[in-house]
Amino acid sequence: MKLLRLGASGAERPAILHTDGTYRDISSVAVDIAGETLTDEGLARIAAAGIDSLPVLPQSSRIGPCVGDVGKFICIGLNYADHAAETGAELPKEPIIFMKATSAIIGPNDDVRIPKNSKKTDWEVELGVVIGKEARYVDEDDAMDHVAGYCVINDLSEREFQIERSGQWVKGKSADTFGPIGPYLVTRDEVDDPQNLPMWLEVDGHRYQDGSTSTMVFGVATLVSHLSQFMSLQPGDIITTGTPPGVGMGQKPEPVYLKEGQTMKLGIEGLGEQTQKTIAWNA
Template identity: 60%
Template sequence: MKLLRYGPVGAERPGLLDADGIIRDLSGIVADIDGATLSPEGLARIAALDLSTLPRVEGTPRIGSAIARPGKFLCVGLNYADHARETGKEPPAEPVLFGKATTALCGPYDNVEIPRGSDRTDWEIELGIVIGTRAKYVSEAEALDHVAGYALVNDVSERRFQSERGGQWIKGKSHDTFGPVGPWMVTKDEIADVQDIDLWLDVDGERRQTGNTKTMIFGVAHLVHYISQFMTLEPGDIIATGTPPGVGLGMKPPTFLKAGQVVTLGATGLGEQRQLMVQA
């Protein structure tokens, strides 16, 4: 299933994309695409529906973040060896974890703001894991049992805020609109192999990133297992799993986003995003 949220900012409604590409309204079935809906019981309830009986959403509504109100928006840094090296770092021995404020969440086609005082706003296409059941001290063999599905994430970053303003990376990762998620969350049963998903990202129509999740240093199952050793993962939590090479920071010379530029990105089975850069 492809679950999504549509409607104006702050008033999104839950929906589902059917096999014909039609959005079906789920607001009579569930309150939102949140932790309760993403539980095995919630997903089974939706899967049992006759989609043809659900209201059809007409027109082309705005698409919001695929997940509503995640308790945690976690990110994994330097999870592709060639990306680590392009940033001047060695591949890590353990996953590098950091947080992204949940207020950074936005829709996949919303404008992305370049923060005031920014001169190093960068792009990062990533596979996002969405948790479906509570995970604490889970084994790697059991880790995927706790996953509801996957979504496309653009981990937008301000590199100067991230690395030169002291403290944690979260300062460079959390500006409003720095977390486009969607257009939908695909339930894990629709992904044949999560470690074989193609990823791509363009800036103004020029290819900047091309990758595949098979080249991750730490795979999806290991990440869920690993993170659950340090904190409890709850339904609806999002984990962005790292980006392949081709970010602006790694270009020679480094190249960053400016107002008026357009970023497009996509991944096998996860849909596509498009964002216009605007000045905050």
């Protein structure tokens, strides 16, 4: 299933993408794409609802973040071997974990605001993993049972804030609008192998990132298991799993960073695409 949320910010309705391309309202069986809805039982109720009989929602509706009421937005750094190489970093021996503020979350096609005093706003197409079952001290063999599905994420970053301003990476990752997610939460049964998904990102029509989840250092099962050793994971928590090469910081001979008035397009095979325009922080 491809689940999404439609409507104005803060007033989104849960929906499903029909095979005929229409959006169908699932609010009769799900309050939101969040929490209990993401459990196996909640997803089974949606699957059994009879999509053909559900009301059609306008195709012109704004697409909101594909998950509501996100509890934790957990990020993994330097998790692609080829991206680590472009930054000159050593491969991590364990996953590098940091957080992104949930206030950064926006819809997949909403505008991205360049933060005040930003000099180095950068892009990162990433595979998002949405938790569907509480996880504590989970073995790697059982980890995938705790995944509800997957989504596209643009893990936007302000590199000066992240690297040159001391402290942890979180302050370079958490500006408002720095977390577009969606358009869909694609349930795990529709993704045969999350470690073999082509992914890409373009800015103003120029393709900067053209990679695959196959070069991840730590795969989805490893990440879910590893994180569960240090914190419980709850339905609706999101793990964004790292980015392939081609970020602005890694461009040669000089880095390339985002400025106002540009357009980003990005996507992951089978999970959909995003488009964002960059605007001033106070626009």
